Amino acid sequence: MIERIRNFCIIAHIDHGKSTLADRLLQLTGTVSDRDMTAQILDSMDLEREKGVTIKASAVRMMYNALDGLQYELNLIDTPGHVDFSYEVSRALAACEGALLVVDATQGIEAQTLANLYLALDSNLVIIPVINKIDLPSARPDEIAQDLQNLLGFPAADIPRISAKDGTNVDQVLEIIVKKIPPPKGQIETTTRALIFDSHYDSYKGVIAYVRVSEGKISGRDELHLMAHKSNLKPVEVGIFVPTMKAIDLLEAGDVGYIATGLKSVTECRVGDTITLTANPAEVPLAGYRHPKPMVFAGIYPVEGEDYPELKDALEKLQLNDASLIFEPETSQALNFGFRCGFLGLFHMEIIQERLEREYDLDIIVTAPSVEYEVHMRDGQVIVIDSPVQLPDEGLIEEIREPWMNLEIFSPTDYYGTIMDLVTKRRGVFKEQDYPAPNRVQLVFEIPLSEIIVNFFDELKSRTRGYASMDYHFADYRAGSLVKLEVLVNQDPVDALASIVHKDEAYHRGQSLVTKLKDLIPRQQFDVPIQASSSGRIISRANIKAVRKDVLAKCYGGDITRKNKLLDKQKKGKKRMKLIGKVEIPQAAFMAVLQLEEE
Structure with missing residues (x-):
């Protein structure tokens, strides 16, 4: 009965109790027995539990x-909780009719809460605010209920105040879901359309597509057609999540479940695609499909050269479950063989890095992240580059365009000045401000992506004592006064230390980098010059003094010519060594680019 189906998701800022509330709902409805219950049952990855953020969406049916x-029948779709995965969140929201907006009673409304709220409103979802963590001594439920009333117009008295941890008032949430969220609108007797809102790879059944059937019905015997990928498949099985996978005969309009496709790669079954029947296909796919585009690029290299095949194998396995991760082989003079990888954002990069190190037990070096630039050549050609090494000769370039982002920062008003200072130092442009609650300000800026991918979030948190939160999304490409900053060690350019920077910052960054490298590169048997070069000239230099043997130790007095003769002989040896000597650059030096202190 479609009238008794309720499809909803939970949206919240990181660590506001989304997964804990999902646990209580599963327990109250008897979907998971107390014996099988674990904390954050829908967050299956260790990383998700540690970081307090859902990385992979999941779904579950509760009666x-x-x-x-x-x-x-309540279908809960658990959405990822980080700005990097906003496209996946938007597809999960498109599969629902309503959303629970969970707000921490101690923290109040945060940037991610607002970002996901606006996504939910764009999808025309019914929003039900829920105030969580009322059991904490610092909780301010009445004040936050008033803020939510001002923001949403939802009466403050009707907002459920719960503690997901100890189960207080969670039964009220279930009743509100049934009363306020409308049933799905789709018809069963029409052409079939189903939205893929997530997928994962299973080694026995191939790619498992998480689907919401909008219209029609799908059985395990139907041949199916993927509309964006333009391919056909015969499903292995169809079923529902309870929360483990359980095969059933039929998924009908309004249902949320899975289709085991038997496909070998997630790239063939992308999030946002529409599934229809091959025999009676739908004319138009469901709206909103988009190809996820990587925004941040970095080189990943094995510390030991012989681990290269293992790294390739690990990246291929990760890509089976994560279609937004892209990689291609690249070589570096300093780091030998590795891969150039594209990520949705910095958090996505951090997750991949940690999974490579933990799950696949690899020792890796990750180079400084960079963004994708559009290089307009004098001959009218446009080249897209994601690494400073690919930048053509400066004389051939008309202009370089870089990606700019719309940045929203949500903070207590006390930190207004320090946030302004941080953003303007990083070439940010102030656009507007809003006060969604007393003592809270929402600041909107435009800022180059290259300025927020290194240390920006950490610095924002430390300047605001952890109270500020941020959200960003792509605006456009803009021409900028950008130059390549190269580092030469013993006259040889080190490609892994090169970066693309703003012309005004080149001198300052070059100096900082040279000073840092001077301390990190060990002394050799000969003098080693470290230079930073930009726009065809050396902008900074430091020398690492040679390790010298005291050749005069055996001269007890005597003529000065004896001493000069020994020193000249040593000088010639050092000169010859410098010509053939190779400077080993330690791993810490490659991380220096990431850790340049912003002064």
């Missing part, structure tokens, strides 16, 4: 006996 005596 709930409401106070009106009827049984309802």
